[in-house]
Amino acid sequence: MIYFVHTGYPFPTAPPVDPFAKIRVDDCGKTKGCFRYGKPGCNAETCDYFLSYRRIGADVEFELSADTDGWVAVGFSSDKKMGGDDVMACVHDDNGRVRIQHFYNVGQWAKEIQRNPARDEEGVFENNRVTCRFKRPVYVPREETIVDLHLSWYYLFAWGPAIQGSITRHDIDSPPVSERVVSIYKYEDIFMPSAAYQTFSSPFCLLLIVALTFYLLMGTP
Numbered sequence: 015m016i017y018f019v020h021t022g023y024p025f026p027t028a029p030p031v032d033p034f035a036k037i038r039v040d041d042c043g044k045t046k047g048c049f050r051y052g053k054p055g056c057n058a059e060t061c062d063y064f065l066s067y068r069r070i071g072a073d074v075e076f077e078l079s080a081d082t083d084g085w086v087a088v089g090f091s092s093d094k095k096m097g098g099d100d101v102m103a104c105v106h107d108d109n110g111r112v113r114i115q116h117f118y119n120v121g122q123w124a125k126e127i128q129r130n131p132a133r134d135e136e137g138v139f140e141n142n143r144v145t146c147r148f149k150r151p152v153y154v155p156r157e158e159t160i161v162d163l164h165l166s167w168y169y170l171f172a173w174g175p176a177i178q179g180s181i182t183r184h185d186i187d188s189p190p191v192s193e194r195v196v197s198i199y200k201y202e203d204i205f206m207p208s209a210a211y212q213t214f215s216s217p218f219c220l221l222l223i224v225a226l227t228f229y230l231l232m233g234t235p
Contacts, residue, residue: 034138034145037066037077043203051171051190051206052081059143062208063171063190067198073133074152074163074198078104079145080173085181086144089119089170090161094191097121099170100161104137104146107179112137114148117181118159124181127159144173152198166195 037058042048046068052061058079065088066077080086087103089096101117101124114137116130131154137146152163161167169192174184190206 034136034140034147037064037079037145037147041068042066043201045201046075047196047198047201048203049169049171049192049206050204052208052211054205054207054211058145059141063173065169065171067196068201069152069198070149072152073149075134075147075149076102077145077147078102079143081142082106082144082173082175083139083142084144084174084176086146086173087117087171087181089172090163090167091170091191092167094168094170096170100159101170102132102148102150103181104144104148105176105179105181106137106139106144107176110139112139112144112146113179114146116159129157129160131160163198166197168192168194169196 039048039057046066048066049064050056050061051063058064058066058077061079062081063086064077064079068075076088078086078088083106085103085105087101089099089101091099096119099119101119103115103117104112105115106112114130114132114135116127116132117124118127131150132148133150135146135148137144150163154160154162170189171191172184172189175182186209192204
């Protein structure tokens with residue numbers, strides 16, 4: 015028989031587990047759909063706003079991240095305007111926690127809805143960013159404030175400050191919106207330049223720059 019004698023040395027402990035797995039952007043357009051808003055080439059940690067979605071069984075998993083210390087949200091809308099929209103928001107409260115909340119846009123006002131379809135919720139506030147991950151069912155029984163994700167919707171992207179865990183007006187006057195309706199059955203990696211990069215990314219401005227450059231190189235007659 016073998017006896018094990020405790021010599022006073024501490025037992026080895028498992029390494030600490032990262033409470034929030036980083037968002038993988040190399041899967042964008044392959045195994046999940048992504049929207050990036052900000053500087054060209056940005057990722058989930060550097061974009062002004064980032065969202066991904068993917069189907070997992072009867073659920074859709076969403077990942078959101080934004081450069082804010084308040085809240086980040088996605089709205090599901092039948093048009094490109096705010097009003098009558100199902101909204102999921104990740105809110106950073108005064109205790110340092112990130113909570114997933116459900117809202118319904120009544121005009122320009124977001125009303126919190128107690129019935130929350132989110133589950134498997136995770137969230138973190140780090141490096142002045144609010145980041146979260148959650149799942150919600152693809153289909154829910156008919157409910158005015160919870161849309162059926164089996165259908166296609168315009169996605170409204172927004173983020174902004176929070177006061178004592180309550181969301182306030184979004185950071186920019188005209189938050190970005192998906193150009194067309196989004197289907198959870200189609201994975202794309204879509205980049206939208208923020209205002210600081212939109213001017214020089216438009217075809218007209220690029221053409222103007224080329225024309226001016228040619229003019230300066232050729233000189234005036």
